Amino acid sequence: MTAIRALVLFVCALAIAACCPAQSQENVFSLRALPLETDNYYLGCTLSSESGTLSGLYSPTGMHDEQVVLCKYLIEDTALRLVFSTPMPRVPIGQPRPHLVLADNRVFLKDWVNLDAASSDFRSHIRYSLLDTETGTSQDVTPTNLTQTTQWMYLTGILYLWSDLYGVILFTPNKETREVHLWQGKETLREVQKIPSVLGVGRSFVGGRITTVIVTEKGDALVYDHHTGRIEDSPRHQAVAIRMVEIVTKPKKWPLYFVMAEEVAAFKWDSYKVYALVAADGSRQDLGRTDSFATKPDGSKRSRAEGDALSLYPSRAHKVFKEEGKGLPPEVVDIMSILVPVDETHVGIVDTSYQRLIVIGPPKEKSD
16 A cells, blocks of 8 residues: 555545445435556546546556546546547656647646655746647746745645746635735746635636636635636626535534536535535435445455455555445545536546546436
């Protein structure tokens, strides 16, 4: 077991002392599970700029090694269809990591340079670049004044995007004031806006393109407009934003992360034990997050010996979990799963252990 996974599992174990049995339930929302690539293992999320697609790093071994491939899939009704792939180098810290696959299959990357673990200011260690996958050439697009922007606190960083028109786009929370500061630019960044009283910052698709959506403590919904280069009011997301505020009555110190469509949103909640699903009509459903190393698909506990064996041999674990995932209902997801936007009307969860994409639609879609 890697040190990172061991740490994540330890933290999650504290929060999930009583793990929910992996059994089917009556779903309020429309849920469907699509299997990921048969011959490869999904390793991590990479955003797609285009609505209705899913990008990610894949490997035949399930490990970050020389065989890692970046793939983009079209999300269809019952399956994922490969539309683009390109080999990527090993991606430990210090190597470029793909963040966003653009419509023309260029890749926006971020990497760390001379990273000091003791540093409290990560801005000086970041480099942004654009990779042309057709030619293999890379262009450094790091603004010269990155260290003069609003400082962020965590290594995981902040939400950001790339625009050929506006350059690097940063959405930086200010913990003390509960504001989100919008910075953008090419050679140099400038502060464009400050959004006060922020409850959460997330991802959505608008007009076929990935963007950032903000929900305020009052339930206002705003999205980044790629045409104006500003954060604008979003009436189409207003109803579901208000429903989020009804649940998250007490804002956390750091803005909540979520994914949102026009009538449905998903976010981690209840000490991260569940994914909360909320709809514009007020519907609510929680998906319990199980630990696949400790719990079998039927809800029974694995023996300690079996769990240890799966932890020690990742390639074996990947095969076991992928096979088990074939028979699981879509409402069962693992603690290592990842929230992703899907399109204008759906959000999703990439269930990395069971190698599935869970597509989530509003309750009315379930009844249609």
